[in-house]
Amino acid sequence: MRQRPFVLPSDPHAPFPPAGSAMRDPDGLLAIGGDLSLPRLLNAYRHGIFPWFSPGQPPLWWSPDPRMVFRTDCVRLSSRFRRALKQSTWQIRADTCFEQVISACALAPRPGQHGTWITSGMRQAYIDLHRQGHAHSVEVFDGGDLVGGIYGVAIGRMFFGESMFSGRSGGSKVALAALAVRLREWGWPLIDAQVENDHLHSLGGSLVPRETFLEQVAGLVDLPPTEGAWTGRFGALAASSLSQAPAP
Structure with a gap:
């Protein structure tokens, strides 16, 4: 498991890290940054990843275990x-x-x-x-x-x-x-x-x-x-x- 979330590059087509490498604490935090463009969102969902973050935060991407x-x-x-x-x-x-x-x-x-x-x-x-x-x-x-x-x-x-x-x-x-x-x-x-x-x-x-x-x-x-x-x-x-x- 990662100790820190992966920082996404600016390219909306860039791949996410494997969902299985998400952090344990907080559970399922996988990556940070990027954007909410259509290609990035579709790529995330196809791999069991979703965005969830509060106002003022950069995009946070999650894949909790269990689901x-x-x-x-x-x-x-x-x-x-x-x-x-x-x-x-x-x-x-x-x-x-x-x-x-x-x-x-x-x-x-x-x-x-x-x-x-x-x-x-x-x-x-x-x-x-x-x-x-x-x-x-x-x-x-x-x-x-x-x-x-x-x-x-x-x-x-x-x-x-x-x-x-x-x-x-x-x-x-x-x-x-x-x-x-x-x-x-x-x-x-x-x-x-x-x-x-x-x-x-x-x-x-x-x-x-x-x-x-x-x-x-x-x-x-x-x-x-x-x-x-x-x-x-x-x-x-x-x-x-x-x-x-x-x-x-």
Whole structure:
């Protein structure tokens, strides 16, 4: 393991060091510097690396061990929540308001955090990824009101989740469960959730060794991609249909 993070050169096409060489303390810190250009971001995700840093810091690049993931057939909703969903009129769509979702994620309060890591530069970088067909959002609506959502990066048949939010109670759970349903239908087995927390565990997230995760990612990112917006392919999904999702 490295004692210090690798300093990235200015060339956005420069390779990252092997993710397995990331630091132990802080867990997973691999590299520092560079930029959030499209080629660098796509290169990072293809190798199981993601950016995460606070305002005023240079870009920090991470690959923690172990890694939090969701299997798309194992996202769980509590029995009580599933009963409530039977009466829900919410609808879920994709890629109809990406910028609104990422802005809502930036404003969402996080336990133990002050401010947001989704800086203006980070926000613009992912909007650019979205415009190029690489980043996607899943959105939960109550009529015309956006009440929850999730966004992330898709490469091949691998989805790298970045952040989610609830404008109303349960909105983020519905977005995650709907994403898992569609990805499972498309033959995508995994959603990267990056770093563990109790909430993700409660929804069915599990930890896998970094080496295992990297092996899985290496195979999935080279599968034929789904290009462009997901709006048509995802269609509209009724939240009430998620009442049959697995229970804990």
